[in-house]
Amino acid sequence: MSTPIQDTTIKILVLVQALLIGCSNLPSEGPASSLRGVPQRIVSLAPAYTETLIELGLADRIVGVTPYSDYLAETKNIRKVGGYDQPSLEKIVSLKPDLVLLAGYVGQRSIGEALERLGIPVATFDLRARGIEGVFEMVQGLGELCKREEQAREILAQMQRTIDEVKVWTKGLARPRVYVEVGYNPLFTCAKGSFIHELIAMSGGQNIASDINKPYPRISPEFVIERDPQVIILPCMGRRYGKQSLLDRSGWQNISAVKAGRVYDDLGPQIITIPSPNLILNGLPELARRIHGKELW
Amino acid sequence: MVERKLKRWITLIVLLSVILAAISLLALILGPARIPLAEILHPGQAARAILFKVRLPRIVLGFVVGAALGVAGVIFQGMFRNPLVEPYTLGVSGGAALGVSLSVILQVDRVLPLSGFLGALGAIWLVYFIARQRGYLRISMLLLTGVMISFISSALILLLMSLVHREQLHGILFWIMGTMGETNLGFIRLASVFILTGIVISFFFARDLNALSLGEEEAFHLGLNTERTKRILFALGSLVAGAAVSVSGMIGFVGLLIPHFVRMTVGTDHRILLPCSGLAGGVFLIGADTLARTIISPLELPVGVVTGIIGGSVFIYLLTRRSLKFGR
Numbered sequence: 165m166s167t168p169i170q171d172t173t174i175k176i177l178v179l180v181q182a183l184l185i186g187c188s189n190l191p192s193e194g195p196a197s198s199l200r201g202v203p204q205r206i207v208s209l210a211p212a213y214t215e216t217l218i219e220l221g222l223a224d225r226i227v228g229v230t231p232y233s234d235y236l237a238e239t240k241n242i243r244k245v246g247g248y249d250q251p252s253l254e255k256i257v258s259l260k261p262d263l264v265l266l267a268g269y270v271g272q273r274s275i276g277e278a279l280e281r282l283g284i285p286v287a288t289f290d291l292r293a294r295g296i297e298g299v300f301e302m303v304q305g306l307g308e309l310c311k312r313e314e315q316a317r318e319i320l321a322q323m324q325r326t327i328d329e330v331k332v333w334t335k336g337l338a339r340p341r342v343y344v345e346v347g348y349n350p351l352f353t354c355a356k357g358s359f360i361h362e363l364i365a366m367s368g369g370q371n372i373a374s375d376i377n378k379p380y381p382r383i384s385p386e387f388v389i390e391r392d393p394q395v396i397i398l399p400c401m402g403r404r405y406g407k408q409s410l411l412d413r414s415g416w417q418n419i420s421a422v423k424a425g426r427v428y429d430d431l432g433p434q435i436i437t438i439p440s441p442n443l444i445l446n447g448l449p450e451l452a453r454r455i456h457g458k459e460l461w
Numbered sequence: 462m463v464e465r466k467l468k469r470w471i472t473l474i475v476l477l478s479v480i481l482a483a484i485s486l487l488a489l490i491l492g493p494a495r496i497p498l499a500e501i502l503h504p505g506q507a508a509r510a511i512l513f514k515v516r517l518p519r520i521v522l523g524f525v526v527g528a529a530l531g532v533a534g535v536i537f538q539g540m541f542r543n544p545l546v547e548p549y550t551l552g553v554s555g556g557a558a559l560g561v562s563l564s565v566i567l568q569v570d571r572v573l574p575l576s577g578f579l580g581a582l583g584a585i586w587l588v589y590f591i592a593r594q595r596g597y598l599r600i601s602m603l604l605l606t607g608v609m610i611s612f613i614s615s616a617l618i619l620l621l622m623s624l625v626h627r628e629q630l631h632g633i634l635f636w637i638m639g640t641m642g643e644t645n646l647g648f649i650r651l652a653s654v655f656i657l658t659g660i661v662i663s664f665f666f667a668r669d670l671n672a673l674s675l676g677e678e679e680a681f682h683l684g685l686n687t688e689r690t691k692r693i694l695f696a697l698g699s700l701v702a703g704a705a706v707s708v709s710g711m712i713g714f715v716g717l718l719i720p721h722f723v724r725m726t727v728g729t730d731h732r733i734l735l736p737c738s739g740l741a742g743g744v745f746l747i748g749a750d751t752l753a754r755t756i757i758s759p760l761e762l763p764v765g766v767v768t769g770i771i772g773g774s775v776f777i778y779l780l781t782r783r784s785l786k787f788g789r
């Protein structure tokens with residue numbers, strides 16, 4: 165007898181793609197041909213877009229967001245278009261947008277097709293798969309779309325400056341082994357193909373999972389113990405479990421990072437988990453400070 | 462005659478125990494961290510942590526969860542006289558999953574197994590409360606109520622899942638898929654003691670199960686206090702399965718397949734069926750988990766994937782070879 169829970173599991177398996185691979189993406193698509201003039205009413209379906217639009221000084225043109233952008237004070241009075249992973253087509257249309265920015269994962273792709281049929285311009289930037297370079301491309305692209313090229317150029321220059329600065333800071337420092345836990349029970353980390361992996365390298369650390377060819381691989385605890393990270397980062401990602409539960413794990417007490425008290429769960433919300441300019445401007449220096457500890461403070 | 466049977470039973474148990482020891486040793490040696498044989502004999506600090514603090518607890522967990530599911534499966538299939546019933550049929554897993562989902566959403570993740578167990582207890586109590594009418598526990602009512610409670614909890618979980626943040630969804634999802642990744646020794650110890658006690662108690666009801674699997678009326682005429690026995694068996698099976706689910710998530714197929722598999726080999730007498738199913742369940746889950754850990758290492762597969770594919774295909778193969786024995 166297949167229990168309903170098992171049926172649920174199967175239904176959910178379809179969702180898994182959206183979740184795990186959801187981080188990999190569509191090829192980058194430029195603005196739709198139907199876009200006329202400068203967009204005045206923008207619906208942003210990913211927090212990275214919302215953050216960037218705010219940075220570009222366009223907060224007042226955003227008319228709809230998803231609850232994923234809730235951590236941004238600027239979105240408090242902006243309409244939410246549906247739940248976390250199911251934006252509502254009806255709500256989006258009712259806001260009469262002249263540009264809808266879509267994330268690449270499966271659920272939003274079908275919304276994009278429907279919007280295009282209704283003649284509403286959509287655009288997607290390939291954020292996750294193109295890594296940090298993708299963030300640069302998005303800032304540039306959004307600047308062009310919204311005729312804010314000047315601001316975009318400024319932000320891009322600032323991002324590049326931050327990257328160079330951190331490079332100078334960390335020059336000549338040892339490169340500690342870093343483990344970033346993006347999910348637990350089971351454990352997930354980030355490896356080749358993820359922007360956090362790039363960020364670790366930029367801040368002068370070595371990702372312990374750098375030999376895995378999958379952006380967000382599921383790993384086992386013994387993998388972490390064997391690689392013996394010197395720094396552990398627990399980015400704040402919706403589930404706040406804190407470092408105590410990590411310290412309680414069987415066999416983890418001898419890991420260098422744990423022994424040295426270098427387990428960090430204090431990175432601000434979404435600071436290294438959203439591929440926006442903020443990832444470089446704040447996330448990179450914050451990560452570098454934690455990776456190098458005293459030497460940078 | 463009796464002596465020959467006893468000899469056969471002892472041989473079976475010894476054989477299964479030897480297999481259990483062998484597979485446990487294999488599971489201890491194999492893993493994503495490559496530890497050479499020479500180092501296993503004289504392990505350094507990291508190797509010792511991996512061998513005895515990561516792999517060993519996981520083997521213990523695999524054994525008790527597999528054994529719990531195997532034994533609970535035998536109890537339920539015997540008591541309901543239905544070959545399709547498994548430990549999850551009566552709403553235990555649904556309740557546990559609901560408890561876990563709630564604790565993920567309320568961000569009290571550290572007590573995940575505890576909330577799973579509370580959820581399971583809630584479901585068990587609800588099923589029992591509804592199915593008991595005028596002091597009488599009807600088997601068919603129990604089964605239907607259990608299935609309905611499962612459906613309702615499944616719907617509630619879907620409701621919760623559609624409202625939550627992606628990372629929380631992730632947490633619920635992987636719990637439902639089943640994992641042997643519990644790393645908190647306290648929870649593993651607690652669940653082990655609880656489950657092993659339950660299994661040992663169930664052995665005392667082997668004769669009663671033999672009687673019940675003839676039919677309730679027959680059992681009553683054999684002088685069995687059927688009401689009391691049904692209640693105890695329902696509670697025993699559910700509690701053992703609930704404890705297993707709360708530390709490992711939903712690992713499918715073990716509780717359904719192992720009892721059938723063992724019945725094909727040792728026959729339908731619950732006195733041997735119960736201990737053998739426990740051992741076989743443990744062996745199967747330790748083996749499946751070792752595969753899940755090593756096959757695409759250092760990545761890890763959900764163990765439910767392995768139990769489903771291997772268990773399902775082996776079972777179909779066996780079905781085509783022999784006919785399914787059921788009852789006595």
